[in-house]
Amino acid sequence: MKLNNTLHIIFILFFVQIGFGQNNLSKEILGQIFEKSTSVDRVNIINNTTQVSTISDADGKFSILAKEGDVxxxxxxxxxxxxxxxxxxxxxxxxxxxKMTAKEIELKEVVVNENYGITAENLGIIPRGQKTYTPAERKVYTATSTSVDKILNKISGRTAMLKKEVNVEKKEMLFRKIEYLFDENYYTERLKIPADDIKGFQLYCMDDAEFAVSLNTKNKTMSMFLITELARKYLIILENEK
Structure with missing residues (x-):
């Protein structure tokens, strides 16, 4: 009787082991990979459990050994x-x-300037190295370019008027540069110029030839050095006007 029970238990364990082994038996899986509705080739597939790997073909299809629970x-x-x-x-x-998802690639903004590098010189319209003029300077050049024009414009006073326009234009350009270079706090806190007198002080600086050169050559160090001395002189003028 005991022998029969022992044999019965052995048979049960044997079949359980067979069933367990079958459940853990690897099987070839056939699959196909899509991104939306398009099949995807050259996708790497790896079984993380067994480290077996493969690659999808031109139709997105693949085959790999795996069992239940494998990743x-x-x-x-x-x-x-x-x-x-x-x-x-x-x-x-x-x-x-x-089904896989395409990566989202964030593109940086690109500004395309089709006319970059195209100048009158590059196009051969004017000779290279030719002096360029501002609108006011061009008027003066035109008014004094021929002897007849010189005589007529001197008589009419037009040349003097145009030269005055050039000076005004140059001062406007310098004024924009000094406004860009120094903010209001620099005038009031560093140079001690009253806020109401900043514009007047800027115009005062425009008349200083050395300071104008420093602005035109973008020499900020020299501009800061010169404007400090100009501020000292301007404050004396303001004090004397009281």
Missing amino acids: LVFSAVNLEPYKRRISAEDLNLSLLII
């Missing part, structure tokens, strides 16, 4: 990584469909 990892340069834990249902499918 398959799918990766490609232009796709988001995807993991799939194999279930019993997956093992029974004739074709395992894997």
